Amino acid sequence: MTGHARDPGLQPERTRLAWRRTALALTVIMVLTVRLALTGDVAGALLAGVAVVGWGAALRVCWRRATGSGPSGAYGRALPLVALATAGFAMLGALLVVRGLW
């Protein structure tokens, strides 16, 4: 248990900061997606709305993990959820790019 004594809380801190950096990256993605979606029609506004809602949900997951009780090592659903949010943004972006061709 000396290992624990030599680790004055920095590992949990680094993990929390990693979650915050991920939340920032998600925000950049959301802004770029909204900019691509808004083409002045109703469908574009709806797709932009989807991006904002998805971003809000993903940010909530990141925030809970970043401010949680720390080094529980508990396996929440946070990791698969943010991965699926990222894949969702990739799919939404591909849809918007293809839509722009018409």
Place this chain on the structure above:
Amino acid sequence: MWQAIRRWFDPRDLRSVGSTPDYRFSLANERTFLAWLRTGLALVAGGLAAAQFLPPLPLAHLREIIAVALLLLGGTVAVRAVDHWARTERAIRLGEELPASRFPAVLALSVGLGALLLVAAVLSRALGDR
């Protein structure tokens, strides 16, 4: 495949194997996952930026092809990141060898190959304009 996806979302499934490791190992695994996820997010951001900030390219729809390729690559990186995280965590709990993966090499090669193709496209355009 659905079973694997259900496993990612079920914390009890992971907790049921092996013994709980030193939390620092779990946190390091989690940070590695997040680093991969940000790699995927960067690829997605690159795709979104290519779609709206590149001028139309001489080859038909090349801009859109670049954008969709980067977006799909980013999504793949994210999904693979969570799968690798779950397999690594399982190995740590069981005290086994960490899972080996060819994915980093494949990703590096495909990004490098894509860059080479774009260099060729830019050069052929520059030479064609003369």
